[in-house]
Amino acid sequence: MEDHLKELNKEQREAALHMKGPILIVAGAGAGKTKTITHRIVNLIKNGVAPERILAVTFTNKAAKEMRERVIAEIEKNAQMTQEQDNIPFVSTFHSLGVYIIKENARILGLTKYFTILDESDSTSLVKEALKEIDIDPKMYDPKKIKNIISREKGKFIHLADYTETNSNNTLGKIVAQVWNLYEKKKEKENSLDFDDLLLKATKLLKDNAEIRKIYQEKWEYIHIDEYQDTNEVQYLMSKLLSENNKNICVVGDADQNIYSWRGANLKNILSFEKDYPDAKIVLLEQNYRSTQNILEAANVVIKKNKYRPDKNLFTKNKTGEKISLYEALDENDEADFVATKILEVLDNGVGTIFDRSLSVRARTALPLGSSACETPLKNTPTPLSEIAILYRANFQSRALEEAMLRYNISYQVLGVKFFERKEIKDTLAYLRAALNRDSLSDVKRIINFPTRGIGKVTLAKIFANDVESLPIKVKIKVNNFYKILEDIGEKIKTSKTSEVIKFVVKKSGIESELSNGTEEDIERLENIKELATLALKYDNLENGGGVEKLLEDASLASDQDSIMIEEKKETKNAVKLMTVHASKGLEFKYVFITGLEDGLFPHQKHNVEASEDSEEERRLFYVALTRAKEKLFLSFTNFRTIFGSRQINAPSEFVSDISAGLLEKEGEKNKIKTIYI
Numbered sequence: 001m002e003d004h005l006k007e008l009n010k011e012q013r014e015a016a017l018h019m020k021g022p023i024l025i026v027a028g029a030g031a032g033k034t035k036t037i038t039h040r041i042v043n044l045i046k047n048g049v050a051p052e053r054i055l056a057v058t059f060t061n062k063a064a065k066e067m068r069e070r071v072i073a074e075i076e077k078n079a080q081m082t083q084e085q086d087n088i089p090f091v092s093t094f095h096s097l098g099v100y101i102i103k104e105n106a107r108i109l110g111l112t113k114y115f116t117i118l119d120e121s122d123s124t125s126l127v128k129e130a131l132k133e134i135d136i137d138p139k140m141y142d143p144k145k146i147k148n149i150i151s152r153e154k155g156k157f158i159h160l161a162d163y164t165e166t167n168s169n170n171t172l173g174k175i176v177a178q179v180w181n182l183y184e185k186k187k188e189k190e191n192s193l194d195f196d197d198l199l200l201k202a203t204k205l206l207k208d209n210a211e212i213r214k215i216y217q218e219k220w221e222y223i224h225i226d227e228y229q230d231t232n233e234v235q236y237l238m239s240k241l242l243s244e245n246n247k248n249i250c251v252v253g254d255a256d257q258n259i260y261s262w263r264g265a266n267l268k269n270i271l272s273f274e275k276d277y278p279d280a281k282i283v284l285l286e287q288n289y290r291s292t293q294n295i296l297e298a299a300n301v302v303i304k305k306n307k308y309r310p311d312k313n314l315f316t317k318n319k320t321g322e323k324i325s326l327y328e329a330l331d332e333n334d335e336a337d338f339v340a341t342k343i344l345e346v347l348d349n350g351v352g353t354i355f356d357r358s359l360s361v362r363a364r365t366a367l368p369l370g371s372s373a374c375e376t377p378l379k380n381t382p383t384p385l386s387e388i389a390i391l392y393r394a395n396f397q398s399r400a401l402e403e404a405m406l407r408y409n410i411s412y413q414v415l416g417v418k419f420f421e422r423k424e425i426k427d428t429l430a431y432l433r434a435a436l437n438r439d440s441l442s443d444v445k446r447i448i449n450f451p452t453r454g455i456g457k458v459t460l461a462k463i464f465a466n467d468v469e470s471l472p473i474k475v476k477i478k479v480n481n482f483y484k485i486l487e488d489i490g491e492k493i494k495t496s497k498t499s500e501v502i503k504f505v506v507k508k509s510g511i512e513s514e515l516s517n518g519t520e521e522d523i524e525r526l527e528n529i530k531e532l533a534t535l536a537l538k539y540d541n542l543e544n545g546g547g548v549e550k551l552l553e554d555a556s557l558a559s560d561q562d563s564i565m566i567e568e569k570k571e572t573k574n575a576v577k578l579m580t581v582h583a584s585k586g587l588e589f590k591y592v593f594i595t596g597l598e599d600g601l602f603p604h605q606k607h608n609v610e611a612s613e614d615s616e617e618e619r620r621l622f623y624v625a626l627t628r629a630k631e632k633l634f635l636s637f638t639n640f641r642t643i644f645g646s647r648q649i650n651a652p653s654e655f656v657s658d659i660s661a662g663l664l665e666k667e668g669e670k671n672k673i674k675t676i677y678i
Contacts, residue, residue, distance in 0.1 A: 019043075024282050029291075031289070035070075044222055054090070054221070056224040058227060059230055068089075093557060098238075114549070116191065125143075127179055155264035157234045229257060229265065256620055258617070258620055259581075294663050299623055339404060347383055389578075389628065390595060405578075431509055432551075499539075599653055601641070603619070
């Protein structure tokens with residue numbers, strides 16, 4: 001047996017050795033899917049497939065980076081790559097792949113190479129402008145809602161003409177069609193695309209142009225698609241078009257982890273794979289390497305109630321593990337208090353000590369961070385805060401939990417606050433985009449008067465109308481000075497390293513002077529820009545502006561999970577993670593708290609319909625939450641919870657009763673301090 005396959009189990013090895021034709025790898029949570037794909041790619045290379053003929057696509061930059069690094073490490077370990085040979089498989093996200101195809105064919109699509117990728121807020125702003133142009137009050141028709149409708153239709157591979165035709169008798173539909181039309185014209189004028197265009201335009205190009213389609217089919221002989229259950233119609237079609245010539249497509253996924261239907265993910269894509277590819281090989285990965293037996297047993301019992309799924313049963317050779325703790329809280333503050341004291345317990349002793357929760361907050365917060373209320377601490381290896389996660393169904397639940405973390409002096413970090421969405425970061429990147437793409441009016445509008453230059457709305461309107469000559473001489477000088485700054489930045493991009501360009505932008509634009517003389521908040525914003533310069537170091541090896549171009553691309557395509565890696569500065573990296581269950585997908589922690597298990601909250605009220613697909617998705621979401629835990633799970637629900645200022649009485653979630661009593665242990669307020677000696 002090949003050395004690189006020895007660490008795989010029988011099923012993983014079977015998948016890795018498959019060479020020709022379609023293959024579906026049904027990989028349960030924690031079953032080593034990334035490891036399997038990595039070794040499959042390495043095996044292809046060892047059997048003579050050129051690395052550059054292999055494509056692997058996933059959903060986040062973080063996942064793509066991990067897969068790329070693993071593949072390179074395995075190739076180097078197996079002496080298949082010399083220092084002179086730098087060809088490696090193309091590993092990217094779907095959106096990055098779309099950008100790659102669009103940039104290579106920009107002229108055909110009527111774009112320049114330096115097109116701007118609009119983020120959500122920029123796209124929504126253009127939609128708002130379009131609404132005003134057709135004399136519709138944005139307060140009557142929410143721009144964000146209309147943007148989401150357009151996004152959903154694009155995800156289904158539906159184009160403006162098709163949507164307009166099918167919604168001719170629908171009032172909202174007609175408004176959306178009008179706005180969509182203006183929205184597309186505005187983007188075309190700005191040489192910009194939105195997030196959905198990256199997939200839609202690339203896929204349409206492949207579908208409509210046989211010659212271009214053939215180029216990419218020949219370029220990538222072997223296609224790998226990770227998290228296939230999360231693909232929407234456009235991603236599904238893109239995958240099919242790229243692989244239709246040789247059918248060497250390997251998809252990996254788990255129907256039980258399909259939790260993004262609201263983003264357009266279509267469960268039918270993975271359920272219909274055998275129908276799409278009748279000769280497909282099916283491999284089932286059921287051995288879990290992450291969680292204890294008790295956690296897996298609970299997850300299996302919960303998910304078996306779903307009907308729309310291929311049958312599988314996760315198992316593990318890991319230890320039985322501790323029972324799952326269940327806490328019935330009075331309200332959200334009591335629940336948060338329970339979570340905080342349990343975290344302190346975990347920090348000190350694993351799960352050995354039980355706090356007297358009747359101690360005053362003053363007494364407990366007087367303790368040093370990570371200290372115990374017990375006189376005899378257990379001598380276990382300390383648990384890093386980063387191995388602890390608190391999950392919740394809705395973002396509003398974080399408030400009480402954050403307050404408890406502060407009361408108990410526990411370092412924490414809320415996942416989902418995007419680094420690239422901070423104003424100061426967007427301002428800095430806008431200077432770069434505007435320097436590369438003068439047609440990007442959204443970027444020009446954002447920065448032309450930041451820092452303040454005395455350029456108002458009237459002046460801006462004349463600039464956009466190409467009527468600069470009619471401006472007063474003093475104002476014209478200000479405008480010319482602004483465009484000279486962009487010109488200088490553009491020259492700097494061509495000749496300097498990316499990190500140096502960031503530093504140049506901050507000085508040349510006046511941002512540094514503006515923020516360094518401001519408030520403490522301004523100083524903090526300047527620190528964030530310095531962090532951007534530090535981040536930019538990894539792009540310094542790309543020459544002739546390539547680094548800036550890649551930085552802008554990565555910033556535009558960053559997800560919540562990608563951004564948190566940037567946020568983790570030294571002082572906050574070792575912190576408890578707070579996040580929604582959706583944000584936890586793909587992550588794992590030793591200790592996981594799943595809070596708010598109340599009927600109407602989790603499962604969410606709008607989904608709480610018996611035997612519906614929505615109801616099944618909520619159950620899949622709970623399954624994902626359970627399988628994030630490696631060693632210990634804590635579940636909690638409240639009898640009362642204040643939502644939108646109204647105190648509500650709650651019943652426990654049906655998910656709690658799904659777990660057999662033998663797997664649960666109830667936590668109670670009456671537990672006094674006791675020490676367990678090991």
